[in-house]
Amino acid sequence: MNASGFPRLVDLANQNFLQDEALALRILELLPPQCFPPLLKVTVQRRHWGTLKVMVQAWPFPCLPLGDLMQVHQHHQEDIVTAVLDGLDSLRARQIPPRTWKLKVLDFRPSASADSRSACCGTQASCSELLLAEPEMAHPWPSRGETTSLETREKQLWDPMKVLIDLCFKEVTLDTFLTFLIEQIKQRDEFIHLCCMKVEFHEKSIPIETIEEILNSMQLYSVQEVRVDCKWQFFHLAWFSRYLAHMVNLSRLHLSSVLLSTWNLERGMKVVFDYASQLYKFNQLQHLHLDSIHFLYRYLGQLLSGVKVPLETLCITNCYLSEDNLTLLTLYPSTSQLRFLDFSNVNLTCITPDILQVLVDRVSSTLQHLDLGGCGVTAFQLEAILPSLSNCSQLVYFRLFACPVSKYVLESLLEHILIWCNKAHSWVN
Template identity: 45%
Template sequence: MWPQILPTIILSDAFQRFIRISMWAPPRLLELAGQSLLRDEALAIAALEELPTELFPPLFTVAYAERRSKTLKAMVQSWPFACLPLGSLMKEWQPHQENFQAALNGLDVLLAQEVRPRRWKLQVLDLRKNAHRDFWTIWSGSKASVYSLMEPEATQPMKKRRVDGCRTRGKQPLAPVEVLIDLCLKEGSRDKLLASLIEKVKQKKGLLHLCCKKLKIFSVPMQNIKTILKMVRLDSVQDLEVNCTWKLSTLGKFAPHLGQMGNLRRLLLSHIHMSSYTSLEEEEQCVSQFTSQFLSLHHLQELYLDSISFLKGRLNQVLRCLKSPLETLSITNCLLSESDLTHLSQCPNISQLKDLGLSGVNLTCISFEPLQALLERTSTTLQDLDLDECGIMDSQFTAILPALSHCSQLTTFSFCGNPISMAVLENLLLHTIGLSKLSHVMYPAPLESYEDVEGTLHLGRLAYLHAKLKQMLRDLGRPGMVWFSANPCPHCGDRTFYDPEPILCPCYMPA
C-alpha cells in the first residue's frame, strides 16, 4: 500500500530504512524503525514532508518517549490530522515539561504564520488524559481507522467546524487552534504545564482557544479562579464540580462565571454555608444572583446539591429557573421544608428524571403526600432512587409503597439508615416483586435486628431475617433480585453489609 502513495522523489537514506522496516516488519518493530530514523534528527525533520500520514503516529510516539524536542516541534507543524491527542501520551509517560513545551513551540511557529501550511490540518490539541486512548495503537490498522478516529466533528464539544480537504484550493487563512483540557483547581497545587499553557493563551490573543469540558474547583482563592477562568472559553464547560467550603457571598461572586457556561450538562455544588454576619437582604441578593444563572443553562441534565445551607424554603427559586428537563437530581445533606418537596413534585422539569437522590434529607416531620406525588410524576422514567438516612418511618414508608410499585423502570433502590420494621420490608417486597427491572435493593436492618436503643446489631437476628427475605424472593419467583442490608455502626460509622454473610466493621466481633 505505502509504495503506491510515496512521492516519486529521491528519499533520504534514513527515511528509506524507516520505510523498509515499517513495510516488512510486524507492527511491534515500528518503534525500532522510528528509533533508526531519529538517530539523525535533522534527517528525520527533513523527511516529514515525504512521510506518509500513517507513519506520523508511530514516529511521534517514539519521539515523545525519547524526548526529541526538535522533532516533536516539527511534527506539530506538519501534523496531518484534525486532532493531536497529546494527553493520552502524557498519561502513558510522564508529561515531560520539555515535550509539552516543544508541542507549544510548534504551535507558536504555526500561529505566527499568516496562511495555513500545505499539510497542516491541526485544529485541536487534546490534552485530556482519557480521550482518544486507542489512537496511538490503532495507527497500525487500516488508514480508514485512523482517519475516522480523528474526524473533527468527534473532537469538537461545541460546534462543527469546516475542515480543509486533502486537495486545498488556494491558501486558507489560519483558524484558531483549540486546546482541550480537563481542569482541577486545588489550593497549593503547582501545575507547570497549566502555567505554560495559560501564558501561551495570553500571548496568542484569540489564536489559541483554551477549552475545558470538565472543570473541578476545590478550595482555591476566588481571585485565582477568576484569573484562570478568564483564559477559558466558558461555553466549552460541560461538567462542573465546585467542591468548596464557600460562604454564600463567595458563591455570588462566582455566579456570573456559571452563567457563561451555556453548554453545561452536569453541575455539582457542595458545602455552601451562610455567614452569621450576612443580613437577610444580602443573603437574598446572593441567592438570586446564583439561581438566576440557571436561566442561561439550557442544556443542564444533571444537578447535584450537597450540604447547601440556603436551600430550605428556596428550592422553588432554583427549580423555576431551570430551562431543560433534568435526568438526575441529587439533593443530599440539606434541610428542606414540606413546601420545598411540594414544589419539587410539581416542577415541570422533573417528569423525565432517571436518578433521584434525597440522601441525608430529614423527612421525619414531613407528610408523605409530596414524596408520593414525586414518585407518581417520575414513575415511567425513574431508574435509581436513593432515600438513605432520611428518617422515614413505617407509616410514611407504607404510604408511598403504592406509588413506588408503579415505578416500572426502577433498577436500584436504596433506603438504608431509616427505622423500618420487618413487616414493612416484607410489604415492600410484595409491592415491588412485579417491577421486572428492579435488580438491587439496599435496605436497613429491620428494627427487630437491634439489641438495644443504642443501635447495636444482633447479627444472628439479622441473618435470620435476611434469610427470610431471600426465601420470600425465591418463593415469589425472583431469586435473582439482590437484597442486602447496609447499616452504619453507632460507634465508628462504618457500615455492616449483609449479603448473605456479614461484612463487619472492626467494632463487631463474630456472632
C-alpha cells in the same frame, strides 16, 4: 525487540526517522495515519524535540492527545509544550493552511476520554465533546462595505487551535506546569484558545485574583462540568455567577458546603436570585447536585425556577427540606423527567406520604435510580409510594436504610420487588 532478540522493522524505521529530521520532513506526509501515535510516543521518549515540532505540523487527526505523555515525562513537560507550540507557530507562518490540515485540539488532560482517543484514531469525523462550537465567531468575516487588511484576512483562514485542560483548584498555589502553559497561551491568544471541560474547586484559600486570571483567559463556553466543594460563602457565589453566565454548555453543576455565614436573609436572597438567573440560560444542564447546603430549604424554589429544561439527575443530600420544598419538586418543569433522584441523608420523616407519592408518580416513566438512604422514611410513607414504585418501568436501583418500618412493610416491599423483576423479565423477552 521481539522474542527472538532481533529488532522489528518498525523499530528500525522509527530509529532512522528520529535520527534524520530532514528525512522526517519528507516522509511524514507519506506515512499512514496509524503510524503517528506510536511514533509520537517514541519521539517524546527519546526527546527529539525537533522531530516533534515537525510531527505536529503533519498530525493527521483532529485531536493530539498529550496528557498521558505529560504524566510519564513530567521532567520534560515544558520541552514538550515548547516543541508543540513552536511547530504550530512555524505552520501558521504560512499564509494558507495545508490542504491536509486537520488538527483542532491539543488535549493535555491525563487519561483523556474515549471520545478523545477515537478522534485521535480517526474513527469519528470530529470529537463532539472536545470541539464545542463557539457561540460567536472569533474572527467574523467583514460585512458588506467593510474592509480588512491582508494580514487580518490571512489570519481568518486559520481556525483557532483549542488547548484542552481540566482545572482542579486543590492546592494553595497553582501547579508550575499550568502556570507555564497559560503564559505560553497568552503569548498566542490570537490563534490559541484555552478550553476546559471540567472546573473543580477544592481549596478555599486560593486567592480569588489567581482564579480570576485563569478564568479570564479561558473560553468559558467550553466548560461542561463545575464542582464546588470548598465551603464557599454567599459572596463567592455572587462572584462566580459572573463567570457562570458564560458557561452556556454547562451540563453538570455540583455545589457542596456553601455557608450562610453572617449574610442576612435579604442579601442571601439577592445572591440566589442572581445565581438562578444564570441557570436560566443553560439549555444543556442535565445534572444538578446540591450537597450539605444547610440553608437550601429557604432558596430551593428560586434555584429550581431558574432551570427551564428537564433535568436527568437531581441530588439533594445532607440537607434539610421542608414539606413545601417537596411540593415544589412536583411542580417545576425541571423535575418532570428525572432518571436519578437522590435524597440520601435528608430527613423526610415528617413529610406527608401523599407528597412523596405524587413526586414518584410524576417521574415513574423515566426514573432509574432512587436513593432514600438515611431519610428516616416511615412505614406509612413507604406503603404510600410502593404502588408508584411498581409503575416505575425503568427503575433498576432503590436504596433504603435506617428506616423505622415493620416486618410486614418489608415483606410488602419484597413482594413489589418481585413484581419489578417479573416485569423486567417480560420486557427483556
